[in-house]
Amino acid sequence: DSGVTQTPKHLITATGQRVTLRCSPRSGDLSVYWYQQSLDQGLQFLIQYYNGEERAKGNILERFSAQQFPDLHSELNLSSLELGDSALYFCASSDPWGDTQYFGPGTRLTVL
Amino acid sequence: DQQVKQNSPSLSVQEGRISILNCDYTNSMFDYFLWYKKYPAEGPTFLISISSIKDKNEDGRFTVFLNKSAKHLSLHIVPSQPGDSAVYFCAASEAGAGSYQLTFGKGTKLSVIP
Numbered sequence: 001d002s003g004v005t006q007t008p009k010h011l012i013t014a015t016g017q018r019v020t021l022r023c024s025p026r027s028g029d030l031s032v033y034w035y036q037q038s039l040d041q042g043l044q045f046l047i048q049y050y051n052g053e054e055r056a057k058g059n060i061l062e063r064f065s066a067q068q069f070p071d072l073h074s075e076l077n078l079s080s081l082e083l084g085d086s087a088l089y090f091c092a093s094s095d096p097w098g099d100t101q102y103f104g105p106g107t108r109l110t111v112l
Numbered sequence: 113d114q115q116v117k118q119n120s121p122s123l124s125v126q127e128g129r130i131s132i133l134n135c136d137y138t139n140s141m142f143d144y145f146l147w148y149k150k151y152p153a154e155g156p157t158f159l160i161s162i163s164s165i166k167d168k169n170e171d172g173r174f175t176v177f178l179n180k181s182a183k184h185l186s187l188h189i190v191p192s193q194p195g196d197s198a199v200y201f202c203a204a205s206e207a208g209a210g211s212y213q214l215t216f217g218k219g220t221k222l223s224v225i226p
Contacts, residue, residue: 092155099144103157
């Protein structure tokens, strides 16, 4: 158990809908990272927040957004969903020194 | 453009023997490297890491070697155990960029045969 929690574990929705994925980092970790794992692309970095502020952005679509709240939990919002958004979404957190990330169990999103 | 490559999608090894998983990278700015292990339906689990100032790091049965001139790293597991059967991901980050975002390889599925 990494100490990072993600909810829900599974999510099934329809094209055009909007969903919110939630992540709680390990106690004391200030950084939260979001990654997408699709079948053909492997694990890809989406976005990082550090202590409530956006720190880095990767291959994140404009239809996706994220935020980190004062209690340090983070949410990833996916809107206007398409079939191709079906994937595993992982959250990771790291301590203030940042060099090692610990991953949550993931949310499996299925868009029908 | 794949900056981190794991060219072997799968590897089978007998129990008790050495497993060697390889990883190549193209971005010379990467300065921190990690190996993660992943079981189905679980998140990646951190195994071992190495900074670019070192060429070897050891933790129990796991050793990571880094060859900066060849932009190559490898993970050695000795002795291999059936519980090591999983997908192994190599990852790299450029700490100097202000973010430790990870760039991952596509993984190598290790099967340890009893």
